[in-house]
Every structure is written in structure tokens, then in C-alpha cells.
Amino acid sequence: MSGDAAIPGPAGTADAAGLLAPQGLGRKLKAAAASSPFYMGIILLLLVAFFSFLHPATFASSYNVRNIFLDASVLLILAVGTTYIMIAGGFDLSIGSVLVFSGVVAAQVMLQFGTDSLLTVALGFVVALACGTAWGVFNGFCITRLRVSALISTLGSMGAALGAAYLVTDGSDIRTVPNALIALGHGSVGGVPWLVVITAVVSVIGGVVLHMTRFGRHTYLVGSNPEGSRRAGINVSGHLLKLYALSGLLAGFAAMLSLGRFSTTTLEGHANDPLEAITAVVLGGTALTGGRGTIIGTVVGVFIPAVLANGFIIMGIQPFWQMVVIGFVVIAAVYADQIKRQKGERL
Amino acid sequence: MSIAPAGSKGDAILQARGITKRFGHVEALRGADFDAHAGEVTALIGDNGAGKSTLVKILSGVYGATSGQVLVDGGPVSFASPSDAHAIGIETVYQDLSVCPDLSPSANMFMGREALRPGLLGRLGFLDNPTMRRESAVAFQRLKVALKDMDAPISSLSGGQRQSVAICRAAMWAKRVVFMDEPTAALGVVQTARTLDLVRRIRDTGVAVVLISHNMRDVIQVADTVEVLRLGRRIASMRNQGITVPDLVGAMTGALDTVPESEPGVAA
Structure with missing residues (x-):
């Protein structure tokens, strides 16, 4: 360790020239190439190439590609919220249940409202977003005000929200969904399904806000050093509250997309959502300890399991293998990341 | 100066x-x-x-x-x-580092006081990274602190360099x-x-x-x-x-x- 606390520059101006020089393209590429999203992106491309080569007619068909994207879309919306939460050093296990709860309440309200129009759908969206946000605010309140750990708070609301959803429906799915919403769930624009377009828009907005705005910057700062952020005048509790609200809001949004796609409230279908979202986020290079992560990484992290599952089915391999493989891949990815970090970090 | x-x-x-x-x-x-x-x-x-x-x-x-x-x-x-x-x-440099190891020196210098872009983008909260980077470089130069990389996370710096980022931040403000x-x-x-x-x-x-x-x-x-x-x-x-x-x-x-x-x- 050669400490260079404050190297007196031989000539101040020379130093400044070095410091002020815009980041070289080569250096930028090098930095990007060393990042987890890049490695994982390569793995994703290799998987796609592999399956396309073996089964060009089935895997690479437009129908199948469309399916992969559709399968990934709802999870990706949730994973965008999870990326924010995890960069801030938090956890949200409740998103699957919040999705179900929001979907159930929205479906119920749309049913009561009666007419089948875009207005009904709009009302459904408002209700779902409000329900999701309310659960998110509740999580944030428990975590920041009551100081119950994120793991326990969101574990609690995971159970509570699902239980409440069963109460609303008496335990059976609501299968009456407005046709206008189903049209959204199955329709496409220029050959691209609406769900995919909407998910892409949400991801891009999520990425822009995370990487280019003060809100995003504070998310990284809070995750990297909460106490230091507090000292620097950042309202850490307030920011965390907003992030849990955002995670809930996105779960509510995903609920409507899920309703549109499946035409039912899928009470039983989302128990694994939070863990799948966390898996995707971690695969994408977001640190469990907070402070690091990207939306593009999360996108890659969502698609690796999706492509693998789809490819296995097409190859006639039991799709359960995907779960086995992804389980080990997550561990390997985090291990590789730790090794890389230990090399890069000087203490 | x-x-x-x-x-x-x-x-x-x-x-x-x-x-x-x-x-x-x-x-x-x-x-x-x-x-x-x-x-x-x-x-x-x-x-x-x-x-x-x-x-x-x-x-x-x-x-x-x-x-x-x-x-x-x-x-x-x-x-x-x-x-x-x-x-x-009045600024304070704390004994335990108050820097964020996962972020760049300039992100740390402007922690909680981020510079925003002018105009509408600024009102939407968009960061003015070039300005923050430039002003941080000026502050480091003024105090003759040479960092090997202005863009890498400061976890890659030595403990002494991280401390000097914390000190320069206090001095800048x-x-x-x-x-x-x-x-x-x-x-x-x-x-x-x-x-x-x-x-x-x-x-x-x-x-x-x-x-x-x-x-x-x-x-x-x-x-x-x-x-x-x-x-x-x-x-x-x-x-x-x-x-x-x-x-x-x-x-x-x-x-x-x-x-x-x-x-x-x-x-x-």
C-alpha cells in the first residue's frame, strides 16, 4: 500500500490538465468491459446464439422471440423497482403480493364500474397504482420510521398483502377483465406487443432517472454510505420512503399489465416474483450491499433466465433445469464480482 | 489563491x-x-x-x-x-470517512449539493456532471491533490486518498x-x-x-x-x-x- 494522501503535484497545471481531460473513449470502453452488465450481456448473447444455432426454426422464430419478451416484461417492471431498492441497500420481498393485491382490487373496481371502455381501464390503472404505492409507503414507513429491517417489513407485508387479496376475492381469481385491457395485453404496435413497448419505456425512464438525475444520484449515495449521506444533508429516510413507494407503484403498474396479459388476477402466480426480481438484479451486477448497479444490467439479468427457460423447453430439456442452472449462476456471478472487487480495491 | x-x-x-x-x-x-x-x-x-x-x-x-x-x-x-x-x-471532516466508496470523486465532492443542468432539465433534477467534474478538479488542483482517476469509484483509492477527498470536499464548501x-x-x-x-x-x-x-x-x-x-x-x-x-x-x-x-x- 503506497499511500498517496496528497501528492504535491510537480506543477499544478499539469495535474489539472490530466484531471480535466475528458474521459478517453478507450478508457470508457475499458471500464464498461470490466463491468458485470457487460460480462452478463456476453453470456446472454452466447445463449441466444447457441439456441438459435441449434433450433433456428423454433427458438429464433418471431413467435418465440415475442413470447420471451412477453414473459420477461412483467418481471422487468418489478425488477426496475428492485434495482433502485437494492442500490439504496434495501430489500423488497413484497412486490409479488403487492402486484396480486393491486390487481385484485383494480379488477374488482373495474368490475363494479361496469362499462368496458378505456375509461374503465384508466380507472383500473389509477386504483392499481394507488394500491401499490400505498403498500410501498407502508413498507417505507415501517423501515424508516419504525426502524424494522427491510427484510422483516417487506416479509410482513408480503404475507399481509396476499392475505388481503384472498380476502377481497374470497380466495378465487377474478376472471372478468375489461376487453379494453385485454386488447392492451394482447395487442401490438408495428408488430411489437404493447406490453413490450410499455416495459421498454418504463425501463428507459428508470435508467435515465437513475443515472442522470439527482434522485438517482441520491439513491447511490444513500446505498453507499447512509450515515455519510445524512451528514451531507441528504434526507436519507425520506429518500428510502420514496424508493419503497416507487417499488410499490411499479408493482401496481405491473399488476395491470399482468391482468391484460392473462385476463385473470393470477392469485397463485407471483409468489416467486420478488426472488426472481432480486436474482435478475444481482445477475445484472447490482451489489447486495448497495451503492452499485445499473438498469441495463437488470435488463440483461431478467433475460438470461427467460432465454434459458425458453431454450430448454425448445430443446426438450426439462425446464426445471433452468432453476437449477440459474441458482448456481447467481452464486457464481456474485463470487466472481467479489473476486474482481478485492483485486480492484486497495485498503 | x-x-x-x-x-x-x-x-x-x-x-x-x-x-x-x-x-x-x-x-x-x-x-x-x-x-x-x-x-x-x-x-x-x-x-x-x-x-x-x-x-x-x-x-x-x-x-x-x-x-x-x-x-x-x-x-x-x-x-x-x-x-x-x-x-x-462551516464544514466538518469526520474521523470515520463520510465518503461514498462506490462513487466517483466528483460525486463525493458534490454529495448532497449536486449541481443541476440549467433550464428545464435542471428543474427536472438532471445532473450537470461536467460542471461537477470540472469544479472538483479545480478544487483538487488548488489543494494539490492528485487523484489517479477522476471517474473510478473511490473504493479504488488508498485510505489516504479517500481521506483527502473528504478533506477537499470540506475545503471546497x-x-x-x-x-x-x-x-x-x-x-x-x-x-x-x-x-x-x-x-x-x-x-x-x-x-x-x-x-x-x-x-x-x-x-x-x-x-x-x-x-x-x-x-x-x-x-x-x-x-x-x-x-x-x-x-x-x-x-x-x-x-x-x-x-x-x-x-x-x-x-x-
Whole structure:
């Protein structure tokens, strides 16, 4: 360790020239190439190439590609919220249940409202977003005000929200969904399904806000050093509250997309959502300890399991293998990341 | 240098008069006085429990005083929070690093005070990274701190370099006073020497530097004046001319004066 606390520059101006020089393209590429999203992106491309080569007619068909994207879309919306939460050093296990709860309440309200129009759908969206946000605010309140750990708070609301959803429906799915919403769930624009377009828009907005705005910057700062952020005048509790609200809001949004796609409230279908979202986020290079992560990484992290599952089915391999493989891949990815970090970090 | 000195060298920038602070039954400060001057390094020393950290927390807005007065540029002020102290140009470098290891030096320099783009984008909260990067580089250059990479996360820097980012941040925002709480406690010999150089350069920009330290050699190397706290009071304020380590230790422990050692009611 050669400490260079404050190297007196031989000539101040020379130093400044070095410091002020815009980041070289080569250096930028090098930095990007060393990042987890890049490695994982390569793995994703290799998987796609592999399956396309073996089964060009089935895997690479437009129908199948469309399916992969559709399968990934709802999870990706949730994973965008999870990326924010995890960069801030938090956890949200409740998103699957919040999705179900929001979907159930929205479906119920749309049913009561009666007419089948875009207005009904709009009302459904408002209700779902409000329900999701309310659960998110509740999580944030428990975590920041009551100081119950994120793991326990969101574990609690995971159970509570699902239980409440069963109460609303008496335990059976609501299968009456407005046709206008189903049209959204199955329709496409220029050959691209609406769900995919909407998910892409949400991801891009999520990425822009995370990487280019003060809100995003504070998310990284809070995750990297909460106490230091507090000292620097950042309202850490307030920011965390907003992030849990955002995670809930996105779960509510995903609920409507899920309703549109499946035409039912899928009470039983989302128990694994939070863990799948966390898996995707971690695969994408977001640190469990907070402070690091990207939306593009999360996108890659969502698609690796999706492509693998789809490819296995097409190859006639039991799709359960995907779960086995992804389980080990997550561990390997985090291990590789730790090794890389230990090399890069000087203490 | 480029910064406008808050006052001319030697003016009293920050003063405390008769500060008391009670925590329940414990009287941490019992009428403490303090003076810090523009363009000088003031060392604040004292044994454990003398009230150094309590005094610094009051002077930097973390605590309110039970009684007594804080004066800035000769006028009384009251801080409701550290932000009030920040607003008036008083910054603190904490002993445990307050930097974010996962972010770049410039993100750390502008932590909580991010520069936003002009116009509509700025109102939407879009960051002005080029400006933050440029101003950080200027601040590092002004204090002659050379970082090998302005864009890498500072976790890739040495402990000493991370500390200098924290110090440069305080120096960049401080218009009047920089408090440094044991800035060399975690550093090796070489890094300590470099950090003390940095302290001198910050002093030379015209702000008052207040150095809280247990390391008497550091104090003698860098301080212009030394304020000694014991049992919640200032018991000495001396110019650093021909002072020796035994002098300082004697003042801290009371071996050199007649104040009785066993005064009641004081604890850490």
C-alpha cells in the first residue's frame, strides 16, 4: 500500500490538465468491459446464439422471440423497482403480493364500474397504482420510521398483502377483465406487443432517472454510505420512503399489465416474483450491499433466465433445469464480482 | 489563491463564550471558551472526556448548547442543525470517512449539493456532471491533490486518498471554518505527513482550520494556536512557539497548573 494522501503535484497545471481531460473513449470502453452488465450481456448473447444455432426454426422464430419478451416484461417492471431498492441497500420481498393485491382490487373496481371502455381501464390503472404505492409507503414507513429491517417489513407485508387479496376475492381469481385491457395485453404496435413497448419505456425512464438525475444520484449515495449521506444533508429516510413507494407503484403498474396479459388476477402466480426480481438484479451486477448497479444490467439479468427457460423447453430439456442452472449462476456471478472487487480495491 | 478569504488573516472567525452543555446529570462543558482565526490552524486538544467532541458538535450545529454564545465574525449565531452551519460556511471532516466508496470523486465532492443542468432539465433534477467534474478538479488542483482517476469509484483509492477527498470536499464548501476530527487517526506515517500538508494548504486559502487531535506531534507540526480543554473548560490558549509535547500533555492533564484534579460531575 503506497499511500498517496496528497501528492504535491510537480506543477499544478499539469495535474489539472490530466484531471480535466475528458474521459478517453478507450478508457470508457475499458471500464464498461470490466463491468458485470457487460460480462452478463456476453453470456446472454452466447445463449441466444447457441439456441438459435441449434433450433433456428423454433427458438429464433418471431413467435418465440415475442413470447420471451412477453414473459420477461412483467418481471422487468418489478425488477426496475428492485434495482433502485437494492442500490439504496434495501430489500423488497413484497412486490409479488403487492402486484396480486393491486390487481385484485383494480379488477374488482373495474368490475363494479361496469362499462368496458378505456375509461374503465384508466380507472383500473389509477386504483392499481394507488394500491401499490400505498403498500410501498407502508413498507417505507415501517423501515424508516419504525426502524424494522427491510427484510422483516417487506416479509410482513408480503404475507399481509396476499392475505388481503384472498380476502377481497374470497380466495378465487377474478376472471372478468375489461376487453379494453385485454386488447392492451394482447395487442401490438408495428408488430411489437404493447406490453413490450410499455416495459421498454418504463425501463428507459428508470435508467435515465437513475443515472442522470439527482434522485438517482441520491439513491447511490444513500446505498453507499447512509450515515455519510445524512451528514451531507441528504434526507436519507425520506429518500428510502420514496424508493419503497416507487417499488410499490411499479408493482401496481405491473399488476395491470399482468391482468391484460392473462385476463385473470393470477392469485397463485407471483409468489416467486420478488426472488426472481432480486436474482435478475444481482445477475445484472447490482451489489447486495448497495451503492452499485445499473438498469441495463437488470435488463440483461431478467433475460438470461427467460432465454434459458425458453431454450430448454425448445430443446426438450426439462425446464426445471433452468432453476437449477440459474441458482448456481447467481452464486457464481456474485463470487466472481467479489473476486474482481478485492483485486480492484486497495485498503 | 482563488478563494476569497473570509477575513484577513488573524481575524477571529469563530468564537465560543461560556458554553455549557448538560446531558442529564453529566456536565460535558462547563463554561468553555474557544477562538479560531482566519488563515490559522487552531488545534483543539484535551484528554478523553475533556469535552472536545461536544464542543465541536455545538460549533458545527449538531447539538445546541445549554447556555453560552457562539459568535461568527463577531456576531452571535445559533445553529438549529448542521445545515445551518453549512450555510454559514462551516464544514466538518469526520474521523470515520463520510465518503461514498462506490462513487466517483466528483460525486463525493458534490454529495448532497449536486449541481443541476440549467433550464428545464435542471428543474427536472438532471445532473450537470461536467460542471461537477470540472469544479472538483479545480478544487483538487488548488489543494494539490492528485487523484489517479477522476471517474473510478473511490473504493479504488488508498485510505489516504479517500481521506483527502473528504478533506477537499470540506475545503471546497467551507467559506469560514473547517473542523477536522482526528483526520490522521487511521493513516500511516507518509499519509499523515501528506494530510498535514493538505491542512496547511487549506489554512493558506484563508479559512480557519480547527484540528482535533490526540497526536501531539501533529499538533506541534501544524498548529498556529493550541486551545486546551480540560474538564469542560478551556484552560489554556497558546501560540505554537517553542511549545513541546510535554507542555501540551502537562496542560491537558493539569500537571502544570493549580486547578485541582478531582472536580466532580464530569464524565465522557
